[in-house]
Every structure is written in structure tokens, then in C-alpha cells.
Amino acid sequence: xxxxxxxxxxxxxxxxxxxxxxxxxxxxxxxxxxxxxxxxxxxxxxxxxxxxxxxxxxxxxxxxxxxxxxxxxxxxxxxxxxxxxxxxxxxxxxxxxxxxxxxxxxxxxxxxxxxxxxxxxxxxxxxxxxxxxxxxxxxxxxxxxxxxxxxxxxxxxxxxxxxxxxxxxxxxxxxxxxxxxxxxxxxxxxxxxxxxxxxxxxxxxxxxxxxxxxxxxxxxxxxxxxxxxxxxxxxxxxxxxxxxxxxxxxxxxxxxxxxxxxxxxxxxxxxxxxxxxxxxxxxxxxxxxxxxxxxxxxxxxxxxxxxxxxxxxxxxxxxxxxxxxxxxxxxxxxxxxxxxxxxxxxxxxxxxxxxxxxxxxxxxxxxxxxx
Numbered sequence: 001x002x003x004x005x006x007x008x009x010x011x012x013x014x015x016x017x018x019x020x021x022x023x024x025x026x027x028x029x030x031x032x033x034x035x036x037x038x039x040x041x042x043x044x045x046x047x048x049x050x051x052x053x054x055x056x057x058x059x060x061x062x063x064x065x066x067x068x069x070x071x072x073x074x075x076x077x078x079x080x081x082x083x084x085x086x087x088x089x090x091x092x093x094x095x096x097x098x099x100x101x102x103x104x105x106x107x108x109x110x111x112x113x114x115x116x117x118x119x120x121x122x123x124x125x126x127x128x129x130x131x132x133x134x135x136x137x138x139x140x141x142x143x144x145x146x147x148x149x150x151x152x153x154x155x156x157x158x159x160x161x162x163x164x165x166x167x168x169x170x171x172x173x174x175x176x177x178x179x180x181x182x183x184x185x186x187x188x189x190x191x192x193x194x195x196x197x198x199x200x201x202x203x204x205x206x207x208x209x210x211x212x213x214x215x216x217x218x219x220x221x222x223x224x225x226x227x228x229x230x231x232x233x234x235x236x237x238x239x240x241x242x243x244x245x246x247x248x249x250x251x252x253x254x255x256x257x258x259x260x261x262x263x264x265x266x267x268x269x270x271x272x273x274x275x276x277x278x279x280x281x282x283x284x285x286x287x288x289x290x291x292x293x294x295x296x297x298x299x300x301x302x303x304x305x306x307x308x309x310x311x312x313x314x315x316x317x318x319x320x321x322x323x324x325x326x327x328x329x330x331x332x333x334x335x336x337x338x339x340x341x342x343x344x345x346x347x348x349x350x351x352x353x354x355x356x357x358x359x360x361x362x363x364x365x366x367x368x369x370x371x
Contacts, residue, residue: 036353038316038365039300043345045293046338049331054211054237054286056278058202059270060176064089067169068097069192072185079182083174083201090172090198092191097167104160111156115149122146178203179276202280207273209237209249211286212264218254235269238285239277245284247272287331298336303349304329313343314350314357316365322350324359 070092077089122142128134174180178201185191185198213221221233232252237245249271258265269286271278278284303313304327315323327342343349348365350357357363 033320033362033364034353034356035364035366036316036350036357037368038348039303039351039368041297041299041339041343041345041347041349043295044298044333044336046296046298046331046333050213050217050288051331052211052213052286052288054209054269054284056280056282056284057208057210057268058178058204058280059206059208060178060201060203061280062175062178062201063197064172064174064180064199064201065193065197066090066092066172066191066195067193068092068166069190070096070170072187072189072191075183075187077180077183077199079180079199081180083178083180085174085177087174088171089174089180092170092172094167094170097163097170100163101160101167104156104163108153108156108160111149111153115146115153118142118146118149172198174201176201176203204276204278204280205273206270207278207280209235209269209271209278209284209286211267211269212259212262213267213288214264215258218265221254234289235271236287236289237271237278238287240282240284245271245277251288296330297339297343297345298333299339299343299349300351301332301335301337302351303354304337305354314354314359316348316350316363320362320365322357322359322361322363 072090073093074091075089076091077083077087083089122139122145125134125139125142129136129139181200181202183199185195191198232250235249235251237249239245249269251267251269253266253268255266299313305312305314310326311329312324312326315325317323325342328340330338330340332338350363350365351368353363
């Protein structure tokens with residue numbers, strides 16, 4: 001009796017499971033294919049490039065120092081501001097140096113008066129010498145006195161000039177155009193030639209970027225120059241936030257020797273920097289253009305994936321199925337990247353929705369918005 005009672009219950013359970021399975025299958029069969037965004041592989045004119053790491057260097061850098069000792073009386077700049085060549089930066093207490101100038105002016109006046117008197121005595125001696133009323137030795141002595149007086153004037157004048165120079169040094173002016181940094185001494189501090197830098201000024205427009213290249217790159221560059229002419233090449237910079245600096249630079253210096261420690265050669269490029277985005281001391285990515293533009297296949301960087309086997313992209317074929325394709329890539333071109341093998345022009349690569357699909361799966365593909 002128990003067996004007969006339990007049998008129908010088992011059948012009911014099995015039937016219910018079957019019904020659920022059938023419903024799940026039906027739902028799976030009716031689910032829409034995942035949506036992805038596709039972009040065709042394009043052929044573009046691109047320039048072969050080299051990638052390096054560079055450091056930003058100011059063309060001019062000056063440590064402002066005191067050339068005479070004294071107390072700082074005034075500071076005339078705001079830290080971090082732009083300054084022009086000749087702008088007054090500091091003034092050292094001037095009273096002592098002004099008094100020295102006045103003292104030397106008096107010494108010059110006295111020396112000139114002494115010289116004038118010595119010249120008069122010499123002239124009188126010569127006049128008396130003609131009538132033999134004065135010995136020749138006296139005339140010679142007066143001539144020596146006149147020469148000494150003239151030399152004393154020159155000494156006094158030199159001391160006056162030095163006093164004026166020292167007085168001028170009490171006002172410290174900017175020797176270059178640039179941006180001034182922190183003031184290392186405030187008003188009231190005693191400074192002098194041994195005090196070190198009062199502040200530092202760096203120029204920023206234009207600005208240099210220094211980077212190291214291999215001997216192989218240098219040889220290739222020199223061969224290209226010999227074949228095509230033009231000793232300089234275009235340089236681009238990638239900022240620390242990953243964006244490209246909008247204004248290209250131009251190389252203007254190739255070092256004359258190879259560094260022993262790195263076996264590389266220093267190259268310098270000059271960039272316009274009106275907005276100050278390139279800051280001295282910063283590290284940037286450097287891209288150099290090598291040779292004339294050539295036709296190459298380019299895909300968006302968002303389409304390129306990486307795993308243990310290397311780089312690949314996901315394609316959508318004519319049957320709207322996903323295909324995995326291994327590729328070899330070259331240099332970056334803005335938001336795109338050059339593909340040297342593995343793709344053909346016009347093939348459709350997935351740029352958005354990659355994580356939702358797998359090879360062999362049917363998808364709903366559409367171009368990006370605005371295309």
C-alpha cells in the first residue's frame with residue numbers, strides 16, 4: 001500500500017522538474033543576443049615612431065644670491081609669480097653703502113685738489129727753472145709729486161666706482177624672464193655672498209625635454225638624415241595623466257658621446273610651453289617620428305586585449321558570430337594603435353561589450369554613437 005501511494009508523488013516531482021527545464025530552455029532560446037559596439041579596421045597614413053622616457057629641463061635656471069652683506073629690507077615679489085628680466089626682487093639695507101659712496105666721492109674730490117696743486121707747483125718750478133732760480137732736483141721732485149697725485153686720483157676714483165657697485169648690489173634684480181620659487185629668506189634676515197640662494201628662477205617658455213636613445217637609434221637617424229636631409233626631427237610628449245601634449249617639439253641637440261653607464265646618447269628637444277604644462281624636473285613619455293608617413297592598419301586601443309598568449313581582438317563576422325583573432329601591434333596613434341599583422345582592412349572589431357561575449361557566440365552589433 002505504501003509503494004502504491006509514493007509512486008504518483010515521484011512522478012509529479014519528475015514532471016515538475018521537466019517543466020522547469022523546458023521553461024528555462026524556452027527563456028534561453030528567446031533571450032536576445034548581447035549588444036556590442038563594432039568599429040571597422042581602417043587604413044591610415046602613419047609615421048613610424050620611437051618611444052622613450054624624457055625629463056623636462058628649464059632652458060634657464062638662476063639661483064638669486066646676495067653679492068654684498070646686509071639685512072633684507074624689502075621683498076618685491078610673490079612666490080610663484082612670473083618675473084621679467086630686470087624686475088626688482090630684494091633690497092638690502094642701503095644706508096651703510098650710501099655713506100661709503102659719499103665718503104669715496106669726498107676722497108676723489110680731495111685727490112683731485114691735491115693733483116691740481118701738484119700740477120701748479122710743477123708748472124711754477126719749470127718757469128723758475130728757465131731762469132735757473134730753482135735746482136733741477138726740485139723740479140724733478142715736483143714732477144714726481146704731480147704723478148703721485150694723479151695716481152691718487154685714479155685710486156680714489158676706483159674706490160668710488162667699487163662703492164657705487166656695492167651700493168647697486170643692494171638692489172637684487174631678476175637676471176632672466178621666468179617664474180620665481182620660494183623665498184629662502186624673509187625681510188629682516190642678514191644675508192651675504194655665503195648665504196646661498198635667496199630664491200630660484202626658472203624659465204618655462206620655451207622648455208627642453210631630454211631623453212636617452214640607443215646607439216642603434218642614432219645610427220638609423222644619421223642614415224635617414226643622409227638619405228632624406230633635415231638634421232632635426234619632430235618630437236611628441238605624453239603627459240603624466242596619459243594625454244598627449246598638443247604642441248610638438250623639435251630636436252635641437254644630439255650629444256657628442258655615448259654614456260658609459262647606459263650605452264645611450266642624450267637627445268634634447270625644444271617645446272613651446274605658453275601654459276606652463278611642462279614643468280621642469282617632470283618625467284614624460286617621448287615619441288619621435290622616424291621617416292615619412294606610410295599606410296598602416298589602425299584599430300582603437302579599446303579593442304585590443306591582452307592575455308598570457310599575447311594581444312588579440314574580438315571580431316564579428318558576416319554571420320554575426322564572435323571570432324578571436326591574435327594580432328601583432330605597433331606604435332600608438334592617439335587613441336588608436338597600429339596593427340602590423342592579424343587583421344585586414346574593413347574587418348569589424350568589438351570595442352565595447354567585450355566582457356559580455358565569447359568566441360562563437362551570436363551578437364547584436366552596431367557602430368558607435370555618432371557614426
